[in-house]
Every structure is written in C-alpha cells, then in structure tokens.
Amino acid sequence: MMLFVKSKDYKLWDIIEDGQFVPKESKKEWSVDDRKKMELNCKVLHFIFCALSLNIYEKMSSCESAKEVWDKLEVTYEGTNEVKETKIGLLNHEYENFKMDPE
Numbered sequence: 694m695m696l697f698v699k700s701k702d703y704k705l706w707d708i709i710e711d712g713q714f715v716p717k718e719s720k721k722e723w724s725v726d727d728r729k730k731m732e733l734n735c736k737v738l739h740f741i742f743c744a745l746s747l748n749i750y751e752k753m754s755s756c757e758s759a760k761e762v763w764d765k766l767e768v769t770y771e772g773t774n775e776v777k778e779t780k781i782g783l784l785n786h787e788y789e790n791f792k793m794d795p796e
Contacts, residue, residue, distance in 0.1 A: 698740055705737040705759075712760040734759055741766075 699706045708714075713734035716727040723731070737759040742750055749766075756762045771777065 694741070694744055697744075698737060701740065702733070702736075704733055705740070708734055708737050709759050709763045713758045738762065 695706065698709065714727070714730035716723050716731070718727070738756075741759060741762050742753070745753060753762050753765060756765065772780070
C-alpha cells in the first residue's frame with residue numbers, strides 16, 4: 694500500500710506520515726492552496742478505504758484523517774513495539790527449543 698500511495702503522489706504519503714493539513718481559517722476563507730491540501734487527505738483516504746475489506750472498512754470509516762486510519766491499521770495488524778518484541782522473543786524461544794520428534 695505504501696508503494697502504491699507513493700507512486701500516485703509522494704505528497705499523499707507525507708499526509709499519512711505527518712497528518713493532514715488543517716487550515717486555521719473557516720472553510721469560506723480557505724485559499725486555493727488550502728483547499729488542495731485538504732483534497733490530498735481525501736484522496737489518500739479514498740485509496741486506503743478502497744483497499745480495505747468491508748469488515749475492516751466498517752471499523753475504520755469513522756476516522757477523519759489518513760494518518761489516523763494508517764495508525765489504527767498498523768496497531769491492529771502489526772501490533773505495538775511491545776507486541777512485536779514479545780512475538781520475536783516467543784519465536785526465538787521456539788527456535789532454541791526446536792527438537793526433532795522421534796517420528
């Protein structure tokens with residue numbers, strides 16, 4: 694997904710990593726540049742939502758920014774750093790205790 698988003702427009706990936714641009718003015722006072730920046734968030738949200746299954750989409754559809762969706766997907770499917778370290782520890786332990794069955 695990262696490669697797909699970057700290939701469409703690298704600015705879209707910046708929005709996922711850094712968060713969306715939020716203008717300080719009211720919507721009526723937005724400049725053309727402000728409007729384009731807000732459209733980028735919508736565009737990358739569209740790309741992400743199109744890639745999700747219906748079940749996952751239902752869980753993520755309440756998110757308003759692409760960064761928020763991406764962060765939730767990372768935690769859900771990769772886990773936090775603590776979860777990753779625990780998984781690595783378990784796999785190392787399993788590897789170290791690997792033995793051939795008599796059969």
